[in-house]
Amino acid sequence: MKRDKGDQVINLPDQAVGVVRTAVHMEDEVHPYWKLAIENSVPQNVCVRRECHDFVEGFPEQRVPFNEVTCEDISYQLFLTKFFKLLKINLETVEYIRYPGNMFDRQLKKFQTAPDQHQEDMTPETRELHILRHKLEQDHIIYLLEKLKRIEKPPAFLSLMNWQQVGNDYMNQNQFQAAIPLFEYGLSVEPNNVTTRSLLAAAYNNQGSAVRTAGDLQQATDYYQKALELNPAFSKTDLAKVNLNVSATLRDQKRYEQALIYLQKALELEPNLPEAIAELTKLKYYAHVAQRGYQFTQDWFSINIPVWQQHLVRFINIPDLKVLEIGSWEGRSTCWLLDNILTHSSARITCVDTFEGSVEHEVMCEEDAVKTIEQRFDENIAKTGFPEKVRKMIGSSQTVLRSLIPNSYNLAYIDGSHVACDVLEDALLTWRLVKVGGVIIFDDYGFQFPEGIAEAPPKVAVDAFMTVFGKKVRLLHQGYQVLVEKIAE
Structure with a gap:
């Protein structure tokens, strides 16, 4: 020119x-x-x-x-x-x-x-x-960002766009579904662009998590697998987390064998990833539940399995082991104890429950599920193959515990109520029932009542118990649960 x-x-x-x-x-x-x-x-x-x-x-x-x-x-x-x-x-x-x-x-x-x-x-x-x-x-x-989500975006129009910048804006706003077509177009015109490949994989992974939260497990699995198929330039940790996402979603679909394949990939990439280690325990447990045919509507228990495996190993296959469980619900923890701890033929467990639920269950659970608690408990215990090891005592713990023989239990699990005064009374009544050297487990130390329920939570009771009995117990674990060993009368 x-x-x-x-x-x-x-x-x-x-x-x-x-x-x-x-x-x-x-x-x-x-x-x-x-x-x-x-x-x-x-x-x-x-x-x-x-x-x-x-x-x-x-x-x-x-x-x-x-x-x-x-x-x-x-x-x-x-x-x-x-x-x-x-x-x-x-x-x-x-x-x-x-x-x-x-x-x-x-x-x-x-x-x-x-x-x-x-x-x-x-x-x-x-x-x-x-x-x-x-x-x-x-x-x-x-x-304009909202408008762009609604309109048709033919390739000729996308070719004019700052698709990566706009896609990043959507990602920063957690609008992953809107970012995906922009990054897909970008990868179609720049197939060797490592950055675009990784951005699209991140969008797929994050959208997978979004739809999983919404309950669409199959679509979530598809998004996670799309992310992995791109072979993005992620760190080993991030790649492990995507594999973990696939595994957890497949586990939720009860596709346990496939879930294990992805979980093993996650652990190969990052052997010390805490979430993957915890998921392995949970996955094995869920597969075992399916194999046994147990029927549970809630899972408030499996998160505690690693702690129980660590601290209850001393009780495995012990003759004449006596366990006290205050609050059994559907029998999830009872079945785990029968399958893993009370393996000796002479071991026994006493289960105390009203099987009527409690005040917060009226908010958290469906009415029909609460009405059939005892039926599911009985059916699950039967499926363990050892119903004779279980002594079911129906009634309030404050009444039933007073009828039990002192100094006779090696392990007590207190999970009968979320109301602090109930928990404290259960703890005091349980104290004389547990032998020196025995273990007491307090559940729900981190529990908080839903809005609208004006009750003190279990933490108040457990802290009071530890203040009074602190010199007579050894703290084994404190997290969502508290485990103590009784070292003196």
Whole structure:
């Protein structure tokens, strides 16, 4: 291209763009920072595709605040360059002409000063208008992001877009479903782009977690597997976590063999990943429950298995082992104890429960589930194969515990109530029933009542017990459960 100052070479991009901007000719000496700012704000040096102009819905026409502070050009181009690719051509096609009293003259000192040395001289009213302008700009960008989710996005339109930038905006807003088609398009045109591959995998993984939370387990599995199929450049830990997500979702679908395959991959990548180690215990337990045919509607127990495995190993297959369980519900913990601890033929467990539920179960559980608690308990105990090891005592613990023989139990599990006064009374009555060297387990130390139930939680009772009996027990574990060993009468 010929021009007065010599030939000008214009390098055209290898991809479509939505906006083309040229340079501005100015006679005055202006700091390069401000010259670029002027070039980025005037509309005369911009060529915009019609579909891009229509998408941002044209020029902001409001008199306040845009026209009042002469920023409508800036706002318009902000919207364009936020969503669409821009090509800058360093060819001065526009001459900046100053007329008397023009805005440039009023700001010439500013334009001749480095930006870090300039102090803005602005009235409070003008400052307020700029604050309002910035808010309206952000509101419009949010509106356009929502609009983009709704409209058709053919490849020709996506080719004009800043798809990676907009996709990242969606990711930052946890709108993973909106980010996915942008990253999918990006990978289709740049199949070797490692960054895009990883971004799309992250979007798939995060959307999988979102739909899993919503209850769509199969769709969640599909998203997780799509993430892994991309072979993203994730760290070993992040890849392990995606495999763990697949495993946990398959486990929730009772597809235990497939779940184990992905869990093993997670542990191969990150052998010490705590979540994967815990999931392995849970997965094996769930597979065992399925194999036995147990029927449970709730699982408040399996999270405690690693702690129980660690601290109850001393009781495995011990002759004449006696266990006391206060609060058995459907028998989940009872069955685990029968399967793993009370393995000697002479071992026995006493289960104390009203089988009527408690105050919070009226909020947390369906009415039919509460009515059939005892039936499910009996059926599950029968499936252990050792119902003769179980002594079921129906009634309130405060009454039943008084009828039991003191100094006769090796292990006591207190899980009969979430009300502090009940827990404390159970603890005091249990104390004389447990032998020295025996273990007492308090459940629900971290429990909090749902809003609307004005009761003190178990922690209040357990803390009081530990204050009084602290010298007669040894603390074994404190987490959601508290385990203590009785070391003195």
